[in-house]
Amino acid sequence: MNWSNGRRDEGARAGLTLCRSYVAAYVHCAPVHHLLYGGDRCGAVHWWIGSRRDGSEILGIWLAPESGRQACRQILADICHRGLERIRFAVTDNPTAFGEELRTQFPGTSPLPSFATLLDRSVRQVQPRDRAPVKNHLVAILQAGSSQAAQQSISAFESSRWAARYPALVTDWRLALDQGRLLWSLAPTLRREVLRGDARATSLHLSVGRALARHGGVADPSAAPSFVQTALARAQRRFDAARSTATRAQRPLLEVSPFRGVALGG
Structure with missing residues (x-):
């Protein structure tokens, strides 16, 4: 996974370009508390993972006051400004609310549930x-x-x-x-690809959520995207190490079931 685009949105707007087309984008966000002006306020850190045939990358990490439609609209405008023209599927835990904004900015994109x-x-x-x-x-x-x-x-x-x-x-x-x-109308290989990417992105999302919970509130809200980027990179390294171990042992990782790697509550 390429982390070169996973910076704060100030950096993203400064010219970090994206590919023109992605097979799927996996959309996640997590609440973050920050102690700004002496009060405990809640915002949301959003991150998108884009999947292509040759791999995947972070499309961006954004801090928004809340996880509403306005934040979605701003993120879509940002990734469009940075060169993204087409997303075939957008996988999110709220495709109904997200779909209207998505189809306005990227006509032809199909929102799917995670x-x-x-x-x-x-x-x-x-x-x-x-x-x-x-x-x-x-x-x-x-x-x-x-x-x-x-x-x-x-x-x-x-x-x-x-x-x-x-x-x-x-x-x-x-x-x-x-x-x-x-x-279920897609070719089996494409369906497995979308579901497998969903499993990986969700596993990373759960790792980030645990890291944010352990870390607690942040004094400076602008530091939250960098914290999420570091947590995502750390989780990805663990995933890569597990995949390497499975390969050496000739055990297919996430092949029999794309959801084998999704963390479960315990």
């Missing part, structure tokens, strides 16, 4: 003893070969005892399948 984020959130909602079987049911939905097969898989989950214990999961996953039904 299934990796949904999977992690879903497993965190269940009791520890139920996590493995629930995760297996949910991953089976994502591994389905067609939209019809995915619907059959969620129906099988809905009739299981786990759905009876956790009915909110059925609602969440049916909504996500409706928002992300385009995925």
Whole structure:
């Protein structure tokens, strides 16, 4: 992963250009508290990871007062100004709210739900003893070969005892399948590529969230993007080391299931 574009937005606007086209962009943000003018205020740090056929890179890291539509509009204008012309898919945990702004700036882009984020959130909602079987049911939905097969898989989950214990999961996953039904119309290799990138980006996002929680508030809000960049780079090095170890042991990492590397609550 190339970190050359992962600077504060002042640096990004100073001329850090982007590629013209990306297969997918993975959109994440995390709240950050800063002690500005003697008060505890909350903002949000946003970061985007762009995926191409030859790899991925940070598109930018931005600090915004809040994670609303205005922040989204400013970020989209920034990456457009820096040369990005086309995103085929934008993966986010709120595709409905995000999609309108996205399609205005980049017509033809398809917003998709982050299934990796949904999977992690879903497993965190269940009791520890139920996590493995629930995760297996949910991953089976994502591994389905067609939209019809995915619907059959969620129906099988809905009739299981786990759905009876956790009915909110059925609602969440049916909504996500409706928002992300385009995925199952893609060629299998492209679908796996998008889902695998989602898993990697979400794993990095969870690492950054833990780092921010450990760090606590920041005295200078302008330091938050640099902190996130450092945390992302550190998490990526861990991922690369794990992938290298798996390669030497001839064990495919994130190949059997693109969600094998997504951290789960414990």
